Amino acid sequence: MAGTGDGSLSDDDHRRVAQEMFDRWHAGEPKSALEIEFWDNPTSHGKAFTAYVKKWLGIATEGRSRQAQRIEELERMLRVHGIPPSDSDELSVEYLLVAKARESALAALRAFNDPSSGYRTEQFILLMVIAWNSLLQAILEREGIDYFDRDDDRKIRTVEGRPRILDTDELIGLAGEERLHPSVAENLRYFLRLRNRIAHRYLPALDAPTAGYAQSMLINFEEVLVSNFGAESALGDQLYLPLQIGKFRREPELKRIQAQLPLDIVEFLDRERRQVPEEILGDARYCMRIFFVSTTANRERSADAAVTFVKSDEVSDELLAALPHTAIVTKPKRVAVASDDLHRPSDVVERVSSQLNARFTMDTHTRCWKYFKVRPPSDAGEPEATDQRYCRYDKLAGGYGYTSAWVEKLVRDLRDQSTYARIVGRLA
Structure with missing residues (x-):
């Protein structure tokens, strides 16, 4: 049957079709099934139906029962996991990309948290770059923004017959600040540059100096994923905890570990810190830094490690000097914040x-x-x-x-x- 924008139908014909579709939906038929029957459209998932009925009948069809809303939530959950809700359903490109992004991120998390792994950071970077690449494509696909590599004649370049996608760094630029915060984008670019430095190298000592960046990268991914594709796409609450804390390391031990890195990698890490603007360097979205303060347990059977929140008037001179480059964990319920950067x-x-x-x-x-x-x-x-x-x-x-x-x-x-x-x- 004719599509929603078919010029061969009169206004009365459109209203008649819209009424028939609405009556059948109201009787219990799914929107997606009606879209397939009337328009041969398996990828709209109800959006085209909603807009069509709204336009021609002036009826809003989103105010469904709690049961219907729950069914729609479950269908969305299936789609972000790469599973079509029904045999007649077909996943759109954006949901295929979201499923790929989620699987890559979870694989990165497992690789980093594997206690027997000596190649954790390298695996994490490779898998998380794939995850981010897929997520950015999904966002751009949903918004109808072209993300293919084109020549001067605007023809899509191909690789072995397949359309070539822009590189991850180019996708970041295409997404822009309105979709990706500058600190999030800089964290991702940090790992793109690091990936190019460590390709085909075995560097277990890289884990310690990059763990804070890795934690930020993972949390950033989760937040961008959920903000764009809903709570159903979340990876899990465990992503809000540190990736791994084998034990609390003292500064001399961290310096000893970093001394095991090749000179070019040490220079790269130092240069990255020097070149990043101050407002990004101190942002936890770029790198998460936490001070752990050891305290004596109150009882013998208490835990042998604890975390203390240090009051601002009790900070040592050494800690005070590090504050501009550090994100301190605080209790948000007790912090008064200046309002010069806020909106009424x-x-x-x-x-x-x-x-x-x-x-x-x-x-x-x-x-x-x-x-x-x-x-x-x-x-x-x-x-x-x-x-x-x-x-x-x-x-x-x-x-x-x-x-x-x-x-x-x-x-x-x-x-x-x-x-x-x-x-x-x-x-x-």
């Missing part, structure tokens, strides 16, 4: 509204921060308990400010009609 709620509404093709009001914003749990309710006893990536409490002003990352997240997530309807309760 009204500013957030204005910024998001100007970029979003949907209604976005102060009420919409309230629904969003509640849905994503970026801050506690107004009557909370601990107003500082925020997700500091997106929201911070200003103790002096007695209110909340929101980061630019929060604005970017709202614009990115709410462009998806199903996400918008799920949060706001109605379509735009």
